[in-house]
Amino acid sequence: MATATTKRWKTKYGYLYIQDDECKGCGFCIEFCPKDVLEEADRFNAKGYYPPRPKDPEACVNCTFCELICPDFAIWSEKDEEAGDADG
Amino acid sequence: MLAKAKTVPPPEVLDGMSHPMERYLRADRLPHIWCSGCGLGTVLSCFTYALDELDLDEKEVGVVSGIGCTGRAAGYLDLDSYHTTHGRAIAFATGLSVAQPDKKVVVISGDGDLFAIGGNHFIHAARRNVDMTVLCVNNFNYGMTGGQFGPTTPIGSRGTTAPYGNYENPFNLPYLAASSGAVYVARWTSLHARRLKESIEEAISIPGFTFVEAVCPCPTNYGRRNKIGDGLDELKYYAERSVIQHGADPADADLAPGNDIIVGRFLQRDRPTFLQSYEKQILDKQQFVKPQGMGKGPHRTSGATSTDGRGTT
Amino acid sequence: MADRILAGTHFLNGDEACAEGALAAGCELFAGYPITPQSEIAERISRRLPQVGGVFIQMEDEISSMAAILGAAWGGKKAMTATSGPGFSLMMENLGLGMMTETPCVVVNIQRGGPSTGLPTLVAQGDMMQARWGSHGDYGVIALAPSSPQESFELTARAFNLAETYRMPVLVMSDEVVGHMFERVVIDPDAIETVERKPPNAPPGEFKLYEPGEDLVPQGMPALGDGYRVHVTGLTHDERGYPVINAETQADLVPRLREKIARAADAILDVEETDLDDAEVVIVTYGISARTSLGALRLAQAKGLRVGMLRLRTVWPFPSKLIAEIANRVAGFVVPELNLGQMVLEVERAVCGRATVQSVPHAGGGIHNPEAIVDAIEEVFAHAR
Numbered sequence: 011m012a013t014a015t016t017k018r019w020k021t022k023y024g025y026l027y028i029q030d031d032e033c034k035g036c037g038f039c040i041e042f043c044p045k046d047v048l049e050e051a052d053r054f055n056a057k058g059y060y061p062p063r064p065k066d067p068e069a070c071v072n073c074t075f076c077e078l079i080c081p082d083f084a085i086w087s088e089k090d091e092e093a094g095d096a097d098g
Numbered sequence: 099m100l101a102k103a104k105t106v107p108p109p110e111v112l113d114g115m116s117h118p119m120e121r122y123l124r125a126d127r128l129p130h131i132w133c134s135g136c137g138l139g140t141v142l143s144c145f146t147y148a149l150d151e152l153d154l155d156e157k158e159v160g161v162v163s164g165i166g167c168t169g170r171a172a173g174y175l176d177l178d179s180y181h182t183t184h185g186r187a188i189a190f191a192t193g194l195s196v197a198q199p200d201k202k203v204v205v206i207s208g209d210g211d212l213f214a215i216g217g218n219h220f221i222h223a224a225r226r227n228v229d230m231t232v233l234c235v236n237n238f239n240y241g242m243t244g245g246q247f248g249p250t251t252p253i254g255s256r257g258t259t260a261p262y263g264n265y266e267n268p269f270n271l272p273y274l275a276a277s278s279g280a281v282y283v284a285r286w287t288s289l290h291a292r293r294l295k296e297s298i299e300e301a302i303s304i305p306g307f308t309f310v311e312a313v314c315p316c317p318t319n320y321g322r323r324n325k326i327g328d329g330l331d332e333l334k335y336y337a338e339r340s341v342i343q344h345g346a347d348p349a350d351a352d353l354a355p356g357n358d359i360i361v362g363r364f365l366q367r368d369r370p371t372f373l374q375s376y377e378k379q380i381l382d383k384q385q386f387v388k389p390q391g392m393g394k395g396p397h398r399t400s401g402a403t404s405t406d407g408r409g410t411t
Numbered sequence: 412m413a414d415r416i417l418a419g420t421h422f423l424n425g426d427e428a429c430a431e432g433a434l435a436a437g438c439e440l441f442a443g444y445p446i447t448p449q450s451e452i453a454e455r456i457s458r459r460l461p462q463v464g465g466v467f468i469q470m471e472d473e474i475s476s477m478a479a480i481l482g483a484a485w486g487g488k489k490a491m492t493a494t495s496g497p498g499f500s501l502m503m504e505n506l507g508l509g510m511m512t513e514t515p516c517v518v519v520n521i522q523r524g525g526p527s528t529g530l531p532t533l534v535a536q537g538d539m540m541q542a543r544w545g546s547h548g549d550y551g552v553i554a555l556a557p558s559s560p561q562e563s564f565e566l567t568a569r570a571f572n573l574a575e576t577y578r579m580p581v582l583v584m585s586d587e588v589v590g591h592m593f594e595r596v597v598i599d600p601d602a603i604e605t606v607e608r609k610p611p612n613a614p615p616g617e618f619k620l621y622e623p624g625e626d627l628v629p630q631g632m633p634a635l636g637d638g639y640r641v642h643v644t645g646l647t648h649d650e651r652g653y654p655v656i657n658a659e660t661q662a663d664l665v666p667r668l669r670e671k672i673a674r675a676a677d678a679i680l681d682v683e684e685t686d687l688d689d690a691e692v693v694i695v696t697y698g699i700s701a702r703t704s705l706g707a708l709r710l711a712q713a714k715g716l717r718v719g720m721l722r723l724r725t726v727w728p729f730p731s732k733l734i735a736e737i738a739n740r741v742a743g744f745v746v747p748e749l750n751l752g753q754m755v756l757e758v759e760r761a762v763c764g765r766a767t768v769q770s771v772p773h774a775g776g777g778i779h780n781p782e783a784i785v786d787a788i789e790e791v792f793a794h795a796r
Contacts, residue, residue, distance in 0.1 A: 013125075017109035027115065034134035037330040042289070042337075059134065064106060078147060078291040081139020082129060083117045124642070127653060160635040162482070173642060173654060178635045180485060181644035181654075182478065183508050189475030190482035193442060196466050197486025198635045219478075222471040373466075380461050387464045389439065 017063075021070035024089040028061060032084035035059030039076035039085055045069045048076070119146035122156065124176045131170060135321075135329020137288030137314025141235055142171050144291055144312075145206070148298035159202045162191040164211035167242045167316075168235040171206045185215030188223045191230050199229065199373055199391050202302050209236040210248035213269055217249070224278035224307045226372040231301040231308045234271060237316035245319030252354050256323045272348035272364050275309040282308035283348060284363045287336040288315065297363060306371045313359065324355075413462035416600045425563040425590040426451035429519055429583070430459060432567030433491050435603050438517075439465040440490040442479035444472050444498060447531045448587040449521045452493040473498035477505035480516045485643060487608070487634025489571055493519035495587075496538055497528065499545070506580055507546030508645045510668060513621070513629055515574035515608065519567065519583040521590040522698075522749075524775035534587035535775025536698055536749040540756075542582050543727050549665050551672035553679060554582035554727040556697040560594045566724065572606035573679065577671060578628050584726060586749065588699040588778060608632055615639045620652040621664070627671035672728055681724040682733065686712070690719030691742045692791045695734065695758050697723040699778055700747045707747070707784035718788055726754060734761035742795035743767030745787045749775050767791050 014029040026047070033055055040048045040062050047070045048062040055061050062085060064070060070087065077086040117123075123146065132138045149159060156177050163172035165184035172179035182190045187205045195203040205212075212220055212234050223230065239257050240246040247257030247264045250271065254263045275283045282304050286294040294312055301308035315321055315332035326332050336359060344362040351360045370378065373392060381388055416435045423431070430452050433441070441456045443449070457467040470476040473494050480490035494502065499520045509516060524530025525537045538545075542554045553573050555566040563585060570581040611618040611631035615638045624630045633639035646654035647661050672679065685708065687693060692711075696704040701722045711718040721737070723730065734744070734757075743766045746755035755770040762768050771787045773779055 014115075016112045016115035018112055018115075019107070019109045028109075029115075029117075032129060034129070034139075036135045036328075038140070038333060041330055041333070067106060075291065077118075078143060078295060079140050079288070080143060081132065081136060083119065083123070083139075083143065086118055088118075124653075156640055157636050157638045160486075173644065176640050178485075178633075178640055179642050180482070181642070181646065182481070183504055183645060186474060186478040186505060186508075189470065189478035192468065192470070192475070193440065193479035193482025193484075193490065194486045194635060195482075196468065196479075197440060197483040197488040197490075201636050203635075218471055219475050222475070376461075376466065384461065386461050389464045389466055 019064050019067040021067050021072060021087065024072045024087060026064055026067055026070050026087045027085065028063065029084045030055045030061040031057065032082045033059050033061035034082050035061070036081060038079045038081070042079065043076055044073060045071060119143070119150060122146040122149055122176055124174055127174055130174055132167060133318045135315055135317040136167070137237065137312065137329065138167060138171065138235060140288040140291055141233070141294070141312050141314065142174060144295040145233065145298055148295045148302065151295070151299050152302060154202065159204065160194055160198070162187045162194060162203065162205045164207040164216060166208040166211045166240065168206060168208035169211060185211055186219065187211070188216060188219040188230070188232065192223055192228050195228055195230050196373065203230045204302065205230055205232045207234065208241070209234060209238065209250040210240045213249045213271065213274070221274070221278040224275060224280045224309070227279055227281060227306045227369050228372045229305055229307070231310070233298060233301070234309070234311050235314050236271060236311050237314045237320055239316060239320040241316045241319045245323055254355065255320070268353070270348065270352045271311045272351045276348040276365055279307065279369065280309045281306040281367050281369050283365045284309070285311040285313065285351065285361050287313040287340055287359060287361060289333045289336040290340070290361060300363070304366065306369060313353070413459070415463045416603060417598050418600045419598060421596045421598065422593055423560050423596045424451060424593045425557065425560045425585060426521065427455050428560040428564040428596045429493070429567045429585065430455040431598065432564040433517065433571065434459055434463060435564070435598065436568040436571035437489045437605050438491050438571065439488040440468070440480065440483040441465070441492065442468045442470045442476045442483070442490065443492045443494065444470055444476050446495045446498050448523055448590050449493045449495050449519070451590070452519065452521070473501040474505060477502040477509070477518070481505060481509050481512070481514045484514045484516050485635060489515070491517040491519065493521065495521050495523045496525040499538055499541065503545045507548060507550065509580040510546065510550040511645050512643050513578040514580065515578055515632070516580045517567065517570045517574055517583065518580050519585065522584065522586040530776050532587070533776045534699060534749060534778065536586055536700065537753070537775055539584060539726060539748070539750065539753040542584050549669060551669035552582065552727040553577065553579070553672060553725070554584045555681070556584050556723055556726045557589055558698055558701045558722065559589065560592060560596050562724065563589060564596055564598065568603060572604065575606040575608050576628070577675065578632065584698065586698045611639060619650045621648065622650040623667060623671070627667050627674060676728045679725055679728060680730055680733070682730055683722040683724060685720040685722070687719040687721065687737065689717055691717045691795070692745060692788050693737055693741050694718065694720040694745045694747065694784065694788070695723065695754070696720065696747050697726050697754065700749055703779045703781055704747050704784055707781040707788070710781055710785050711788045716788060716792060729754070729757040729761070731757070731761040734758055735763065738762040738765040741766055743769060743791035745769045745771060745784060745791055747771035747779050747784045747787070749773045749778065767794050
């Protein structure tokens with residue numbers, strides 16, 4: 011949420027945002043990312059969970075699946091409109 | 099030889115960033131109470147994205163919930179939200195919907211709340227075709243109270259009040275909804291996040307009593323007692339066993355361990371809503387004046403196309 | 412196009428008059444379930460509400476009826492339900508929700524013989540304590556008791572006003588005889604006052620749904636869609652309406668639910684005093700028993716006895732202060748009611764031993780024989796000597 015520190019990575023067509031401390035370590039995003047972008051971080055967060063981190067941000071196509079499935083609003087992506095997209 | 103590991107550039111670290119759906123959430127109430135691996139957070143997320151997609155203003159939507167883990171969803175939504183008594187959300191929503199016919203009224207509640215104690219209200223609201231959307235999170239037990247079995251618990255599954263395994267036949271929720279008169283019936287799992295979001299959009303947009311079942315993990319109770327593993331394990335199970343069958347006969351959509359999980363958009367049909375009937379049979383015939391707000395709804399602009407309009411996925 | 416207010420002089424029964432009282436007060440939604448002897452309320456209002464831009468819903472049971480009127484209230488409408496004993500019992504949980512969420516609405520109970528299915532078509536007054544204590548937990552109650560069709564009209568209308576003023580469900584505790592008796596009802600539109608719902612006292616973002624004013628009542632109630640995005644919950648909650656599950660929040664909220672009424676007891680109090688000034692024995696009564704008691708009063712007075720009557724038009728909050736004060740100057744009280752002694756317990760409590768209190772019970776199914784009340788009066792006089 012707005013009070014949490016957010017990490018932002020540049021992806022090919024935009025950005026990927028993760029708020030480590032919001033994560034409850036369910037593993038959904040890591041498992042089901044269609045591009046296998048994510049892995050578990052090697053440090054746990056304030057709650058003791060291991061949040062995701064991109065192992066390959068360039069592979070992210072901002073499909074927003076992680077964003078949609080995350081139960082804790084801890085991860086989202088933003089497509090940079092000018093950068094085009096995976097089809098263009 | 100191992101491929102050289104990709105070095106990931108370090109992220110920017112930012113303060114004061116808001117999640118894109120924060121406008122629909124009571125951020126001061128988060129983090130929510132739901133367990134790690136629970137499907138409820140996903141359902142809440144899909145709901146906010148559905149509202150966003152429909153470009154609905156926060157003023158236009160009222161959420162009514164019952165009691166249970168799912169019932170807590172109302173408290174996290176920055177909308178007019180009403181956390182009512184166990185089983186009675188639909189009855190409350192009936193009054194609310196009739197009083198404000200141009201608003202979207204959504205009931206978000208769980209399997210036990212809606213179909214055990216609330217069963218009677220469900221079938222009657224469906225019968226009347228009161229204008230509301232019922233989003234049922236089905237995690238096959240009463241999670242909040244520790245994992246008792248409920249009206250959707252499969253035969254053989256364990257619960258704290260079914261220590262030898264449940265021997266009662268469970269409801270087939272889409273079948274019950276369809277036979278009671280619902281005009282839109284869909285089921286997805288929380289893994290099918292995108293499709294769940296789309297069904298929620300459709301259900302909200304269609305006038306009348308619309309029903310979406312969201313099958314979700316309850317790793318702390320149902321999952322644990324039935325050796326399903328954690329939330330992720332249950333999602334993997336959904337991935338393996340879900341079969342999308344749009345237009346499937348709801349009668350065939352039973353859920354039983356070992357069977358496929360049939361998901362999809364099962365039915366959509368046209369029936370006059372409760373207020374439309376009232377208007378046609380009484381107000382117009384008797385030339386009575388319409389209640390305030392009635393002229394504007396429940397004739398919503400249907401954002402959804404018919405069942406065949408969305409293709410096969 | 413029919414009128415909301417049925418102006419004029421009419422011959423109506425108590426149930427019908429109750430329905431008209433609701434309409435006159437601005438009722439826009441009725442949700443109820445059929446039950447004798449309430450039926451005429453629902454039947455009449457099902458015909459009248461559509462005429463005046465309202466909605467009638469016959470719900471599937473009393474539980475949902477109570478829930479639906481709460482929903483309609485948060486949708487901005489004045490709403491009412493009506494029932495009798497068995498339905499009243501079913502409504503209790505959601506009545507508590509209405510109390511806890513401070514939702515204005517009206518609940519009418521046309522009492523009949525109980526317990527359980529009891530005497531569906533015959534009178535009793537056996538739900539009086541249930542009216543006060545029926546739902547779980549602590550909360551306060553306002554309950555009115557009409558003794559005639561005219562009062563059924565007036566007190567039902569008053570109930571709506573009290574509901575808006577004190578932000579709560581208000582009860583009308585009538586009974587089968589008052590409900591079914593036909594009498595003259597005079598409806599004068601100019602004499603009818605309505606209290607409208609107070610809008611929020613601050614804009615969205617600043618407004619606190621449950622922040623009490625000086626009178627301990629929340630300051631305004633928005634409807635769905637007004638932009639306030641309220642959160643309403645039956646869980647113990649803070650002034651924002653958010654659930655906070657601890658003893659401190661409980662202590663802040665729950666006593667206030669009672670106190671807001673207790674503090675206004677004098678304003679709410681509505682009693683009719685007959686010949687109290689030099690009375691030695693006072694009949695305390697309500698509802699149909701008050702009609703019988705009037706007959707007994709005159710019989711006793713004809714025997715030369717100095718008897719007066721205190722008729723309760725508000726039964727809750729109970730006029731303890733008034734009764735205690737009267738207790739200082741009378742020999743005793745006689746309390747006829749169509750139950751085995753319910754409001755008499757309140758009289759005893761208020762009197763606190765300072766005078767004799769004589770119950771005149773009746774298991775229900777009929778009204779008292781006035782002679783029985785006279786006998787009780789004479790017993791009190793005998794006891795006093």
